[in-house]
Amino acid sequence: MNADYQQARQALGLRLRDLRLNAPGGRLTGLQLAARTGWAQSKVSRLERGNQTPTAEDIEAFAKECGRPEAADELKAMLRDVESHVRPWGRQLARGHRAVQNAHNAEHANAALFRGWQPAMVTGILQTPDYARAVFTRNSELQRSPRDADAAVRSRLKRQEALYDSTKRFHILMWEAALRALVCPPPVLISQLDRLHGAVGMDTVELGIIPLAASLKIQPATGFWVYGDQRVIVETWHAELWIDETANVRTYLRTWDTLRESAVYGADAHNVINAARRALGPR
Template identity: 70%
Template sequence: MSTDYQQAKETLGLRLRSLRVNRPGGRLTGTELAARVGWAQSKVSRLERGQQLATADDLRSFAEGTGQPEAFDELNAMLQGIESHVRSWRRQLSSGHRAVQDAHNTEHARASVLRGWESSMIMGILQTPDYARSIFSRYAELQHSPKDTEAAVNARMQRQSALYDTSKRFHLIMWEAALHALVCPPSVLAAQLDRLTGTVGMSTVELGIIPLSASLKIPPATAFWMYDDQQVVVETWHAELWLDDAPSVETYVRTWNLLSESAVYGADAHNVISAARRALTSRG
């Protein structure tokens, strides 16, 4: 996790500790506060040390437990500042995947030049409904989140209308491994690869595939999107990172450029996709 993120958690933790230690009614020990709010003492310690990010409910309990309910607004503003850059899946998916898809749809609508990198699956904006359905179902199981699969699929399909918007340009790169990953039934992957073949040559889309045999300047790693080279969204197993500071964005621009040097385009990309399709048929 980024140093800035950890520092922000520690700053929030120090503010919580200050509320407990400097409360108008006299200092509370961590054990006393824990007893008041019904927590284990270790939770108070983790929050104050920045080892655990509080929820809004945690902050309300902390403020009320120290007899300073008016402090909640300040604490919550600090939390929202952190979460504007680090959005945990646990919070984002509390009501299902649809809300996350809507957030991405908004950013896609705003941007004119979009760059995407994916190493492990077909990227969302190119997915068929059945492929997307498999992905959402698997992630709902992983994250123990509500299964609003059909609503999430519909939102993802709505995003794909942007591919036909001539005012936008999509520069997309995938590792060849994503073409072979059986994260769905083979018949679904077959239809997905057929759909992907049709993407090559679209006027708004530049699709690159990095062959497994390609020489790589850097290891293929975490998926990310860049919007107008001003904002980057990085997906990890536990959270999305929304980055807009210049040094971070510049790092991802360099990463993008290095990845693109290993990709093939046009007819060569079409051939890689077709080979993956034939390999899938031979497996069946």
């Protein structure tokens, strides 16, 4: 589990425990508070130990039954700090993918150097509209979220304008498997590979491909982006991890540097892309 997230959740749990132990009407036991809220005593324990993330409603009930309803605002501010590190897809996608894309656009505006790793699909900053639409549609199905693929594509294309900003640099690594994964219809993937072929020569982009046959020093795990040297965003199946703690950011930078040692560039990268294109047959 992300250490930044767990530390923030434990801090919130300690504040909840303090509220219970210092209730105006006298100290409450966990069993007493559970009876007042209608929860199992184990839930009170999990919340206070930082083993479960409370909802805003949980916090309001906790504060009210401890006789301190005014403390709810402070506690919900701490909850927002917890959720700034782990952003569950269920909450993020409640209004569709566009809002998530807009949040990423804001992060892009504040950084000049980007390092990305993507083992499973073509990275978003280089996706064609049709490829991006296929990805958004299939993830909406998985997450059972509102389908707003067209709006999400427009937001993603807005972010791609940064590729033509001479003040920004994108150092991108992809595994060859990402070039071959049929997450879209074959004709869409063919056009996407043509787009990648052109990206190899862009002034702002350094695109490295790790061939399937390459020797790897570490396993090609989940994709991530490093924004400058300050923040990492990692996508998992259940949430995005927003990582700010310096030691953890450095771990991802070392990971990226290690993966880079197995990558090929320039003409060699073109050869890998062309091989993936040929495997799809004629248009």
